[in-house]
Amino acid sequence: MGYRRPDGRIGIRNHVLILPTITCATQAAQRITELVDGTVSFIHQHGCAQVGVDYEQTFRTYAGMGKNPNVYGVIVLGLGCETHQARSVADDIRESGKPVEVVSIQDHGGTLTAIAEGAKAAVKMVQEASMQQKVPFDFSELIIGTECGGSDACSGLSANPAVGTVSDMIVDRGGTAILAETTELIGAEHLLAERAVDDQVSKRVYEVIEAMENRAIRMGVDIRTGNPSPGNVKGGLSTLEEKSLGAATKAGSRALQELVNYAEQPTKKGLVWMDTPGHDIEQLTGMVAGGAQIVLFTSGRGTPTGSPIAPVIKISTNSTMYERMAENVDLNAGTIIEGKETVDEVGRRIMEEITQTCAGKRTKSEILKQHDFGIWRIGPTF
Known part of the structure; x- marks a missing residue:
């Protein structure tokens, strides 16, 4: 409704x-x-x-x-x-x-x-x-944003592939799933280019990756060969490429339909890539400005992130973090690591959470009034 x-x-x-x-x-x-x-x-x-x-x-x-x-x-x-x-x-x-x-x-x-x-x-x-009355609607009318922040060695094994399962479910029901974080897809771009719906989209994949890398090179940093986040290193990730291979699993397995600019609304249904930075708040803002009604956010280190207008469902990659930050995190995918659930089972649990959230269940970030907002600036202030 x-x-x-x-x-x-x-x-x-x-x-x-x-x-x-x-x-x-x-x-x-x-x-x-x-x-x-x-x-x-x-x-x-x-x-x-x-x-x-x-x-x-x-x-x-x-x-x-x-x-x-x-x-x-x-x-x-x-x-x-x-x-x-x-x-x-x-x-x-x-x-x-x-x-x-x-x-x-x-x-x-x-x-x-x-x-x-x-x-x-x-x-x-x-x-x-x-005075507005709710009306029934179908999953085909949903745009789901996906992101990961504070990743750890479990991200690519538990929460991210579970979100990938959800992405496939949404796409198969006629909806739209947004993959973001261009920075955190460096090293995995070939996997997404292979799934592009046509040569034009495939070419665009490599163009946005090259543009993001060149921005870093102009600042004297080659981000492909390192990992810019100390938290990721503490979480067990050794390189940005390793992180990217895990982050890319949020895209599931369906064809990549288009690649849109930051804060642009997708023009096609299915899996869509939005060109955003890896900065949690800036990518979240971009997807919501692009029309996402709900966002799935995985984390292995923990985050309070939320949006002023879109519910953000936080999903932990490991049970230890979930127990430590239960006031911020909505679901635990660490059960996959423990062998208690499969990736598909957690994916179905996330889908049920989406259904309940659409029906009015409030996420932890909504309850805590975590109204984060930040725009990806691509030019200087004059």
């Missing part, structure tokens, strides 16, 4: 988003969420002194968050003089057909007045959202 949006997509949550388009509006946005129940927002440092493709990517991310089907309506909150103008972002979001209001701190005469105006608009929007 979910919420049918004007553009036809289905939401599994019904948030009113207070969307600050500039870093200096984020505190005012937070005050509105404190005043009005049913609203969510996020802190960030973007929205001004950005140019070119970096500007475009940030704009696309803002608009994508507002368009995500888990959002009923949006209050776009700007300062007034920033590069990413609130009205432009609002106009883009309005194309989805959902209600959108604009509040400007400068135009309204200051922070306190802007907070009051934003809160008034939010109260009306939340009340309207509360």
